[in-house]
Amino acid sequence: MASLARRLALSSAAVALAAAPALAQEILLNPSFETPGPGFVLFQNWGQFNNVFADDNIEVPAQNGSRSVKMFGQFIPGGQSDNGVYQMVNVTAGTDYVLSCHTYTPSGDAIQPFVTVPAAYGHLPLLIIDFKNSGGTTISSAQTNAFEPGIDPTDTWVFKSMTATAPAGAVQAQVTLLLIQFDLAPGALFWDNVSMTEDDTPPGPCNAADLAEPYGVLNFFDVQAFLQLFSAGCH
Numbered sequence: 001m002a003s004l005a006r007r008l009a010l011s012s013a014a015v016a017l018a019a020a021p022a023l024a025q026e027i028l029l030n031p032s033f034e035t036p037g038p039g040f041v042l043f044q045n046w047g048q049f050n051n052v053f054a055d056d057n058i059e060v061p062a063q064n065g066s067r068s069v070k071m072f073g074q075f076i077p078g079g080q081s082d083n084g085v086y087q088m089v090n091v092t093a094g095t096d097y098v099l100s101c102h103t104y105t106p107s108g109d110a111i112q113p114f115v116t117v118p119a120a121y122g123h124l125p126l127l128i129i130d131f132k133n134s135g136g137t138t139i140s141s142a143q144t145n146a147f148e149p150g151i152d153p154t155d156t157w158v159f160k161s162m163t164a165t166a167p168a169g170a171v172q173a174q175v176t177l178l179l180i181q182f183d184l185a186p187g188a189l190f191w192d193n194v195s196m197t198e199d200d201t202p203p204g205p206c207n208a209a210d211l212a213e214p215y216g217v218l219n220f221f222d223v224q225a226f227l228q229l230f231s232a233g234c235h
């Protein structure tokens with residue numbers, strides 16, 4: 001019965017760990033865009049392309065600190081305009097990463113829902129991660145809508161989050177905050193307080209019946225452990 005007691009003690013320890021996870025380490029540098037970059041670089045550690053600006057609590061209140069990122073399109077008649085900021089980070093293959101961001105569109109200058117009929121029009125705001133191998137080639141990508149025009153509320157910060165797994169061979173990832181504008185759709189989108197952390201949820205029993213290793217799988221060993229507990233009077 002000693003081994004059963006040990007199993008139960010290990011099980012309790014795993015539950016305690018799950019209840020009080022360590023604060024996840026932020027991987028992105030300058031994730032709140034508070035530090036200006038040198039020269040024409042608006043935000044230290046971030047690259048940028050096309051219509052990207054810094055807003056210092058002038059047009060909207062920053063979600064965090066006093067500075068946020070403003071984007072809008074280039075107003076190409078009948079065309080597509082990609083505007084964004086990006087940062088490269090190191091990653092570990094096989095690790096799950098949690099990415100999140102906050103976005104805001106003002107009611108007086110709201111971005112427009114994307115439609116394809118009669119022609120492409122509107123905005124697609126995307127939070128993107130591209131995993132790259134040692135040669136710099138993108139080997140997998142994940143993305144989520146960073147704001148849904150016409151659905152998400154205006155005049156308030158909206159939080160979006162996703163989880164992505166670094167595939168075998170991945171050594172770096174590019175995180176991109178992208179606003180795609182089609183045609184002459186009016187509107188501006190603000191970004192602030194982005195985050196990328198390892199999803200370090202500790203492995204543990206998936207439920208009360210998952211009594212034995214390997215955890216996460218309800219298998220013969222759990223049934224065996226249950227039967228042993230049952231015969232020991234633990235029911």
Ligand SMILES: [Ca+2]
Nearest residue numbers: 032064065067
């Ligand atoms: Ca900020």
